Amino acid sequence: MSNSIPYGRQNITEEDIEAVVSTLKSDYLTQGPKISEFEDAFAKYVGSKYAVAVANGTAALHLCALALGVKQGDKVITTPITFAASANCVRYCGGEVVFADIDPETYLLDINKVRTLLEASPQGTYKGIIPVDFAGRAVDLEAFKKLADQYDLWIIEDACHAPGGYFKDSRGQQQLCGNGIFAELAIFSFHPVKHIASGEGGMITTNDEDLYKKLLQLRTHGIVKSENLYKNSISFAGGEDNYPGWYMEMQDLGFNYRLTDFQAALGLSQLKRAEEGLERRREIAKHYYQAFEGKNFIKSQSGIVEGHAYHLYVIEVKDRLGLYNYLRENNIYAQIHYIPCHLMPYYREFGWKEGDMPFAEIYYQNCISLPMYPTLRVKEQNFVLDKIKSYYE
Numbered sequence: 515m516s517n518s519i520p521y522g523r524q525n526i527t528e529e530d531i532e533a534v535v536s537t538l539k540s541d542y543l544t545q546g547p548k549i550s551e552f553e554d555a556f557a558k559y560v561g562s563k564y565a566v567a568v569a570n571g572t573a574a575l576h577l578c579a580l581a582l583g584v585k586q587g588d589k590v591i592t593t594p595i596t597f598a599a600s601a602n603c604v605r606y607c608g609g610e611v612v613f614a615d616i617d618p619e620t621y622l623l624d625i626n627k628v629r630t631l632l633e634a635s636p637q638g639t640y641k642g643i644i645p646v647d648f649a650g651r652a653v654d655l656e657a658f659k660k661l662a663d664q665y666d667l668w669i670i671e672d673a674c675h676a677p678g679g680y681f682k683d684s685r686g687q688q689q690l691c692g693n694g695i696f697a698e699l700a701i702f703s704f705h706p707v708k709h710i711a712s713g714e715g716g717m718i719t720t721n722d723e724d725l726y727k728k729l730l731q732l733r734t735h736g737i738v739k740s741e742n743l744y745k746n747s748i749s750f751a752g753g754e755d756n757y758p759g760w761y762m763e764m765q766d767l768g769f770n771y772r773l774t775d776f777q778a779a780l781g782l783s784q785l786k787r788a789e790e791g792l793e794r795r796r797e798i799a800k801h802y803y804q805a806f807e808g809k810n811f812i813k814s815q816s817g818i819v820e821g822h823a824y825h826l827y828v829i830e831v832k833d834r835l836g837l838y839n840y841l842r843e844n845n846i847y848a849q850i851h852y853i854p855c856h857l858m859p860y861y862r863e864f865g866w867k868e869g870d871m872p873f874a875e876i877y878y879q880n881c882i883s884l885p886m887y888p889t890l891r892v893k894e895q896n897f898v899l900d901k902i903k904s905y906y907e
C-alpha cells in the first residue's frame with residue numbers, strides 16, 4: 515500500500531514538466547503568449563466567450579467584486595459551506611456578506627432561502643449572489659438568474675470545484691459551469707488540489723465584453739495602454755500629434771494579479787487531460803456510492819448526479835471525529851469541507867452565530883471528504899473503503 519492517501523492530489527506528468535521547461539527557456543517569464551493560449555483554451559473548455567487568467571482563485575474573486583463595483587455597505591449573498599474566499603471578496607471591497615443556508619440534499623446554497631431574504635427587504639437592498647458549485651455539483655444557475663433578474667442582482671459563480679461540470683436547464687440542455695450564460699462572471703482556481711493545477715493560479719470567465727475589458731485592466735494595476743482609451747490629452751502626455759511611445763494611463767485602482775507564463779504553460783498542459791481526469795473522478799464516485807449504498811453508518815453521500823465534477827466525494831456519517839482519526843491512523847488523510855464560514859471568528863464579529871444556518875451546521879457535524887483524485891488507484895480506494903467498513907463493523 516502507498517504511504518499515505520490524501521483527499522486530493524495533483525498529477526504532474528512528463529509533458530507538464532516539458533511544457534514548463536520550454537516556457538522557462540522562452541523570452542517570457544511573466545505574462546506572455548502562454549497566457550492568452552491558456553485563456554482561449556479554457557474559455558473553449560467551459561464554453562464562455564472570454565477568459566482572464568489571474569494569480570489565484572482568490573484574486574479572481576476580488577477582481578470580479580471590483581469589476582462589478584462592490585462598495586462599502588453593499589450586501590451580497592453567499593453560502594456558508596464554501597472556502598472563505600467566496601465570502602471574503604465582498605469584504606475586500608467593503609461590502610457586507612449575508613449568508614443563506616444550504617439545501618441539505620444538495621449541500622448547495624438554497625435558492626428558497628435566498629428568495630426569502632430578498633422578499634423580506636426593499637428592492638435594491640442586495641447587490642449580488644455568489645453561488646458555489648460545491649464539491650463539483652453544479653448550481654442550477656438558470657433558476658438563480660431568474661431570481662437575480664427579478665431583483666436586479668448580479669451573479670458570480672464560484673466554480674472552483676467544477677471545471678467541466680454542468681447542470682441541465684429547463685429545456686434539458688447541458689449548461690457547463692462557467693459558460694457565462696446565467697452568471698455575469700465565474701471563477702476557477704488552479705491550486706494543486708483542484709482539477710487543473712498550475713501551482714497557484716485562477717481564471718475568470720464571462721460573456722460580457724465590458725466586464726472582460728475591465729478585468730484585463732484591473733489585473734495589471736488599472737493601467738491602460740491603448741491610444742483610443744486615453745483620457746489625458748496628447749499635449750499633457752508629451753506629444754503633439756500622437757501619444758509618445760512610453761505613454762500609459764492608470765485609470766483605476768487595480769492590482770498585480772497576473773499569472774506567470776510558465777504557470778499558464780502548466781495549466782494549459784493539465785487542461786489537455788481535464789476530461790480524462792473528470793471521467794476518472796466519476797468512476798471513483800460511482801465506486802464509493804455503490805459501496806456505501808444502504809450502509810447504516812451513512813447518513814447521506816454526494817451520490818451519483820449527472821454533471822457532477824466530483825472535486826470532493828462527501829459522506830455524512832455517525833461519529834465523524836472517530837472515523838477521521840481512525841483513517842489518519844491508517845494514513846488516509848480525509849478532510850472536512852468546510853467549517854461553516856459564518857462561524858469563523860472573523861465573521862462572528864459581524865454577529866453571525868451558532869444556530870443561524872442550521873442545515874450548514876448539521877452538515878458540518880457529520881461531513882467528511884474522502885480521497886478523490888484521478889490517480890487514486892482502485893486498490894487504494896478499496897483500502898479506504900475497507901478501513902471505513904472495519905471502523906463501523
Ligand SMILES: *Cc1c(COP(=O)(O)O)cnc(C)c1O
Binds near residue numbers: 570674715716
Ligand atoms: C480553492 C477555492 C477558492 C480559492 O482559490 P485559490 O486559488 O486557493 O485562491 C475559492 N473558492 C473555492 C470554492 C475554492 O475551493
